[in-house]
Amino acid sequence: xxxxAIKKFIAVFEKLPSIGPRQAxxxxxxxxxxxxxxxxxxxxxVANLKNVKVCPRCFFVYEGADPMCALCADxxxxxxxxxxxxxETDLMTIERTxxxxxxxxxxxxxxxxxxxxxxxxxxxxxxxxxxxxxPEKKAGEIIIALNPTTYGDLTASLIVKELKDSxxxxxxxxxxxxxxxxxxxxxxxxxxxxLQRRG
Amino acid sequence: xxxxAIKKFIAVFEKLPSIGPRQAxxxxxxxxxxxxxxxxxxxxxVANLKNVKVCPRCFFVYEGADPMCALCADxxxxxxxxxxxxxETDLMTIERTxxxxxxxxxxxxxxxxxxxxxxxxxxxxxxxxxxxxxPEKKAGEIIIALNPTTYGDLTASLIVKELKDSxxxxxxxxxxxxxxxxxxxxxxxxxxxxLQRRG
Numbered sequence: 001x002x003x004x005a006i007k008k009f010i011a012v013f014e015k016l017p018s019i020g021p022r023q024a025x026x027x028x029x030x031x032x033x034x035x036x037x038x039x040x041x042x043x044x045x046v047a048n049l050k051n052v053k054v055c056p057r058c059f060f061v062y063e064g065a066d067p068m069c070a071l072c073a074d075x076x077x078x079x080x081x082x083x084x085x086x087x088e089t090d091l092m093t094i095e096r097t098x099x100x101x102x103x104x105x106x107x108x109x110x111x112x113x114x115x116x117x118x119x120x121x122x123x124x125x126x127x128x129x130x131x132x133x134x135p136e137k138k139a140g141e142i143i144i145a146l147n148p149t150t151y152g153d154l155t156a157s158l159i160v161k162e163l164k165d166s167x168x169x170x171x172x173x174x175x176x177x178x179x180x181x182x183x184x185x186x187x188x189x190x191x192x193x194x195l196q197r198r199g
Numbered sequence: 200x201x202x203x204a205i206k207k208f209i210a211v212f213e214k215l216p217s218i219g220p221r222q223a224x225x226x227x228x229x230x231x232x233x234x235x236x237x238x239x240x241x242x243x244x245v246a247n248l249k250n251v252k253v254c255p256r257c258f259f260v261y262e263g264a265d266p267m268c269a270l271c272a273d274x275x276x277x278x279x280x281x282x283x284x285x286x287e288t289d290l291m292t293i294e295r296t297x298x299x300x301x302x303x304x305x306x307x308x309x310x311x312x313x314x315x316x317x318x319x320x321x322x323x324x325x326x327x328x329x330x331x332x333x334p335e336k337k338a339g340e341i342i343i344a345l346n347p348t349t350y351g352d353l354t355a356s357l358i359v360k361e362l363k364d365s366x367x368x369x370x371x372x373x374x375x376x377x378x379x380x381x382x383x384x385x386x387x388x389x390x391x392x393x394l395q396r397r398g
Contacts, residue, residue, distance in 0.1 A: 001269070001294060003262035005247040012244040017229055022288075023217060029287045030216055032251050032260055033307070039248050045211040047242040048204040052231050061231055063202035070200070088228045089221075095200060108232070 006032075057130060059106040059123055060091055071104065078102045080140040082127060082167075084159060086110055086152075090145065102143075107159075110146070114154035116162075124162050131166045139167040148175055205231075256329060258305040258322055259290055270303060277301045279339040281326060281366075283358060285309055285351075289344065301342075306358075309345070313353035315361075323361050330365045338366040347374055 006028045013024035031039055052061050055069035062069035071077065081102030085091050086109065094100050105127045107120050116124070131139045144159055146152035160170055176194035177186050186194070205227045212223035230238055251260050254268035261268035270276065280301030284290050285308065293299050304326045306319050315323070330338045343358055345351035359369050375393035376385050385393070 001291065003251045003260055005244075005250050005262065006260065009244045009248060012241050016241075017225060018222060019226075025288060026217075026286075027215060028248060029260070031245065031248050032253065036249050039245060042211050042215075043242050043246040045204075045208045046230065046238060046245060049208060049227060049230050049238050050235050051204050052202050054231065061202055061205065061228070063204065087225075089224060092200065 057126065058104045059108070059126075060088055060104060076101075078140075080131075080134055080136065080138075081143070082131070082139055082141075083143040083145050084127075085145045086147065094145065102141075107146075107155075110151050110155050112151065114151050114158075116155065116158055121162075124159065128163065128166055141169045141171060142167040144170065144172050146172075148173070256325065257303045258307070258325075259287055259303060275300075277339075279333055279335065279337075280342070281330070281338055281340075282342040282344050283326075284344045285346065293344065301340075306345075306354075309350050309354050311350060313350050313357075315354065315357055320361075323358065327362065327365055340368045340370060341366040343369065343371050345371075347372070 006025070009028045010021060010024040013019050013027060014021040019027070031042065052063055054060075055062055055072055057068050057072045060069050060071060066073060078101050082105055083094065083100060083102060084105045084107055085094065086107055088106060091104050091106060094104075105123060107123055108117070111117060131137070142163055144156045146156050156172060163170060174193075174197055175190060176197055177183060177190060183191070205224070208227045209220055209223040212218050212226060213220040218226070230241065251262060253259075254261055254271055256267050256271045259268050259270060265272060277300050281304055282293065282299060282301060283304045283306050284293065285306055287305060290303050290305060304322060306322055307316070310316060330336070341362055343355045345355050355371060362369060373392075373396055374389060375396055376382060376389060382390070
């Protein structure tokens with residue numbers, strides 16, 4: 001009873017992150033009711049993502065003919081400090097603070113099992129190679145900016161093992177009570193960290 | 200810093216039902232990491248929705264060269280009984296029971312304010328015209344199968360007003376305790392209905 005085009009649409013969209021079969025179906029009906037022009041607009045907004053490149057150095061996204069992204073190519077940034085982050089959106093959030101002037105390595109979504117995927121090891125390999133090409137052959141600092149969760153902590157310890165010879169210092173983001181947060185609701189570990197790092 | 204193609208993608212996708220700007224952004228990054236072939240597949244699965252038609256009689260979707268959908272064209276169904284439903288997915292759920300052999304009218308998403316949109320009035324107008332073309336010029340029954348919520352009830356009463364001369368009977372779906380439900384957690388109105396309609 002359901003047209004093939006809708007079945008195909010659902011099969012493709014239900015595999016995407018946080019879209020299930022029900023939402024995919026509702027989306028299909030909404031798009032059809034929206035009409036041909038809106039379907040065309042959405043379809044081409046997807047197709048245009050083919051023009052987006054992934055930087056071969058930091059694995060963030062960029063557009064244009066350059067061999068690397070604008071962050072990696074920016075000579076005013078510190079080229080011996082690297083921040084390892086999970087998601088592109090994390091990078092954007094860090095950049096918004098304007099407080100970090102080093103480079104990045106986007107490691108990609110952590111898997112639940114707490115191991116590094118082959119392509120994540122490959123990305124760390126690229127980072128190592130970039131560091132080896134520095135005049136000092138060592139990074140001044142590598143900041144592991146993964147979420148302070150069980151999986152983040154587990155993965156961070158794997159990355160430390162992998163990169164321990166590549167940097168003078170390997171650090172993680174400071175933990176403590178977030179601005180606007182309440183001491184009453186902070187967990188013990190957060191409170192311990194915020195006591196240790198008081199100042 | 201974010202490529203234009205991603206900005207455009209987010210602008211288009213964040214307007215879709217239950218997709219916000221954050222999910223749209225995450226979706227964009229996931230698609231890019233997925234590579235060109237998967238982007239192509241998704242883009243064409245959207246574009247192919249252009250082949251889906253909306254039935255000019257019941258406003259359900261269909262494919263192919265016929266002037267109406269297979270349900271409306273099915274001579275074995277009862278052509279003087281109509282069910283008014285909100286969503287295409289509701290129609291599919293009803294059809295799955297195999298217990299209904301009449302025709303449909305998809306009225307479309309109810310708006311919160313509890314009024315009928317102009318295009319919803321148009322759909323009721325089409326239904327009225329179909330009924331006037333019946334030999335009896337009146338439907339045997341119109342079943343208003345809207346969700347038993349405040350907005351559903353409000354809209355149902357508007358529809359009754361609109362169609363009161365078009366049918367011998369106008370009914371709504373029976374209310375009561377759902378299979379697997381518990382009396383303890385049923386609200387008063389549901390319980391009252393299930394007492395009245397006991398049997």
